Each structure stands twice: as structure tokens, then as C-alpha cells.
Amino acid sequence: MPASPPAYRLAIFDLDGTLADSLGWFLGAINLMAGRHRFRRVEAHEVDMLRGQGARQILAHVGLPLWKLPAVTADMRRLMSRDIATIRLFPGVDDALAQLDASGMALALATSNSRANAERILGPQNSARFRHFACGSALFGKRGKYEKLLHQAGVRAAEAVSIGDEIRDAEAARACGLDFAAVAWGYTLPDALQATAPRALLHDMDELLAFLLGQKPASAGVHASAMR
The missing domain is CATH 1.10.150 (DNA polymerase; domain 1)
Known part of the structure; x- marks a missing residue:
């Protein structure tokens, strides 16, 4: 039976605290x-x-x-x-990005970090999996970055999702009409993220893939408690 298409056409990732353990x-x-x-x-x-x-x-x-x-x-x-x-990537990031890229979902990066830093942290193979970058944004400039990425990708907000670890990520996503998926292993504590009413609160890379690709999570994922 063929795999189901991804739930979204575009996944916009934050870097620090979401992909990078910084x-x-x-x-x-x-x-x-x-x-x-x-x-x-x-x-x-x-x-x-x-x-x-x-x-x-x-x-x-x-x-x-x-x-x-x-x-x-x-x-x-x-x-x-x-x-x-x-600075290292969280366990499971390499495989998760590979699976998302192989699914046909477009990947984008929105970070207040510089693109040079982002690409060095991700490494050449992971960097090549991202089709769009919006780097160096001001601390409160993510809404503009999201809008720029949607335009670059030719994707409507309803077809995209933001994945991040901070309350400001949730606020910027909501302002753009994007779904927001919060990761429980980053800078902000899970209870505070849950209070933003995210589309999903993800505790490990298996849950991230399940949310984005409609897969059933594996029984032994890398849980948030083991991400550091």
C-alpha cells in the first residue's frame, strides 16, 4: 500500500533548541x-x-x-x-530530516542565528535538505520570516507548519495562520508550551515524524528526557 502524502507541504523549523542542543x-x-x-x-x-x-x-x-x-x-x-x-544536533535529527526530505515535504529554516552558523551546525548533508532559509531574524522578527518563507515556497499558510521550542515561535505562527508544533526538549518548558495551545506537543523524534508524516510512533523513540 503506498505511503500517505505528508500532512503539510512545508515544514518550517527553528534551529536552536529545536534541532540544535544549544x-x-x-x-x-x-x-x-x-x-x-x-x-x-x-x-x-x-x-x-x-x-x-x-x-x-x-x-x-x-x-x-x-x-x-x-x-x-x-x-x-x-x-x-x-x-x-x-554545538551538536539533538539525537535523531539527521534521520528525521532525511525521512522528511524523502517524503517530498519542503523543509525551511527560520532562525535568529546566522545562516553561516546554521549551516555549520547542520552540516552539509542536512543543510542541503532545506530548500528555504530565513536567518538572522530579530528576536521578535519571526512573523516576517514565516511570511517570506511561505512566499518563497509558494505555499499557503494552511499548507505549512512551524516547529519550534519557544513561546515567540507559537505567537509568530499564530499571527501568520500557521499550525504550530512545539517540541518538549528545547529552551521552553513543556507546560509553558502547552499553554500556547499548539497543534501538537512533541516529546521525541518519533512523535515529530508521526505528526508530520502520519506514521505510528516507534515503541522506543528518543524521548525528551533523553535528548540532552
Whole structure:
């Protein structure tokens, strides 16, 4: 019996926290940025509390004004470029992207990271599986990136889905009329993501493939608790 066609024509992936396991790096980098750009450090006991909040709440907590964001973001990208060898993809990403690409679904990447960093983290084989890129977006610029990717792909919002790990991903997707699938292994805690009413809350790569391709999840997937 032939396989069913994918549920969507276009899947728009976030990078950090969704495909790339960069939270540990980020927590160290943000405190380095705090010293350079004069905002409050994040203490170890605050991490879980902040992982339950949206980006604007986090910025307010550390006292980082919006006007400083472009300089901080650019500095973070440069720092990640230096540390790129320490950033790894989550287990199962290579196989998941290969299966999605083979299904005929178009893959796109929307990230505030630079394209150079993204391609180095993904590697040449995975990078080649993405047909469209929208990189270097401002922290709150994802709606525009989603709209650009839909236009590039020639796909209606109803035919596309955003896959991400942050509340701002959910908000941008909703503003564009996109379905949003949240991953439970990234920067934001699952309960906070569930509160955004995603189309799906995915706990491992088997669930991601099942959601996007209509497959039955394998009995022994790489669960969110084992992703780090």
C-alpha cells in the first residue's frame, strides 16, 4: 500500500533548541553578554523559572532593553561562531530530516542565528535538505520570516507548519495562520508550551515524524528526557 502524502507541504523549523542542543551554551553565553552589555546575570536557581516564560518577560527580568537587542544578538552570533564545534544536533535529527526530505515535504529554516552558523551546525548533508532559509531574524522578527518563507515556497499558510521550542515561535505562527508544533526538549518548558495551545506537543523524534508524516510512533523513540 503506498505511503500517505505528508500532512503539510512545508515544514518550517527553528534551529536552536529545536534541532540544535544549544541551551547549555546559551546559558553560559548570556551571562558573558550580561557583563559586556550591562544587564543582569541569570543565576542557576532562576533557569527553570525563566524557561517557563516568554522572551519579553525574560528580557524584563534581566533588565535588557529592546534598544540593546541588536548589539547583543550580533555579539551572540559571533560568540557562537567561535564556539560552533561545541554545538551538536539533538539525537535523531539527521534521520528525521532525511525521512522528511524523502517524503517530498519542503523543509525551511527560520532562525535568529546566522545562516553561516546554521549551516555549520547542520552540516552539509542536512543543510542541503532545506530548500528555504530565513536567518538572522530579530528576536521578535519571526512573523516576517514565516511570511517570506511561505512566499518563497509558494505555499499557503494552511499548507505549512512551524516547529519550534519557544513561546515567540507559537505567537509568530499564530499571527501568520500557521499550525504550530512545539517540541518538549528545547529552551521552553513543556507546560509553558502547552499553554500556547499548539497543534501538537512533541516529546521525541518519533512523535515529530508521526505528526508530520502520519506514521505510528516507534515503541522506543528518543524521548525528551533523553535528548540532552
